[in-house]
Amino acid sequence: MSAGAAVLARELRLALRSGGGAGLGLAFFLITVLLVPFGVGPEPEKLATVAVGTLWIAALLACLLSLDRLFQADQEDGTLDILALSPLPLETLVALKAAAHWLTTGLPLVAAAPLLGITLNLPAPAFPWLVASLAVGTPGLSFLGAIGAALTIGIRRGGLLLSLLVLPLYIPSLIFGASAATAAAEGRDPGPAILLLAGLTLGIVALAPFVGAAAIRLNLR
């Protein structure tokens, strides 16, 4: 097994074992979305207008939940020192960890979104585009979050600071992701928004490993 595959397999295994937090994001997503009808009211028309925005914002917050431990857990038990000395470049490490975070947090959200769309009376034409926008957008959330996690490694209770750092950076993904699904719901062409979202995500995935690795190097000193 190559070094990269070993890191990815370990990340997935840790996330799925007790205390790993893979199920937490999904559970948080479900409960947040299910609370909305209690606050907004049960009228189907009202819910339909807020459905896309609710699902996207709940997905952003659910992504943040397990991010603060992405590197901090490794730093606390000394693993990060050994990883930094290993033949694996830190950039690859950041990319693998962000990818594992998406597989265990982002992907389940994408899968659960259609079900929750029903509870919010999401218009039928919007379903495939909501799933598509989340599938295309959430990898960018995990990779942007990895930058925040790398910056807040050494900070106790860094999760709150991480949210403040990362949530503003999520705004472009939120705008394009939500507007793709909204356009489909209103009978307009969702193509341009989803393409812009895809470009945004690709840019983030390409750049975030380098920024994250630089932040880890600063924190190791």
Added chain:
Amino acid sequence: MGLLVEGLSCNRAGRPVLEGIALEVPDGGCLALRGPNGAGKSTLLRVLAGLLPAASGTIALDGIRLDRDRDGYGERLAYAGHLDAIKPQLAVGENLAFWAALHGGGDIAAALEAFDLAAIAERPAHVCSAGQKRRLGLARLLVAPRRLWLLDEPTVSLDADAVARLLAVLREHLAGGGMAVIATHADLGLPEPRVLRLAPLAARAAARHTEPFLAGDWA
């Protein structure tokens, strides 16, 4: 070729911790770092590992300079610090298998055997005792062949039997031409270890300038 360090100094949080360190460890040589708490033993080990930047001086391992070829330098050493780098959710064997795979696949069975961990290989690491975790942390040294071992208080929480196993492993490493730099308070009983005594810089400064005002240290 060995490890050669000249004129090394290091600052932490703006204060000098190490100054003018020079040391040499030949092939098969072992250097013990001694000194009271806070003398900079752990800092020196982290600088030698490349985890902390040196403020000045040169570090070369087998002629490869740390500041010129980081990767080439890094793949010749193994570092075992205070923390054992163990994931509590994973079993003992899984922890070791990960480190072996990360470093290109070493012999896990032999490493488990060397530190008497074979019987608890299936046990989750979170139920292991401190000594068992330390043995697992040290077993990591054996899964990838490395020229230089940097060990920070390796005998902490080890029983007499485990210390004997560590010594056997160390002797074999040194006999094979490997090098070791070990920060320790205990007498390891290794054959002819070189010793580097570190004193806290603040204490050394006080000894040098008995009258700080005259020595110009008042500012």
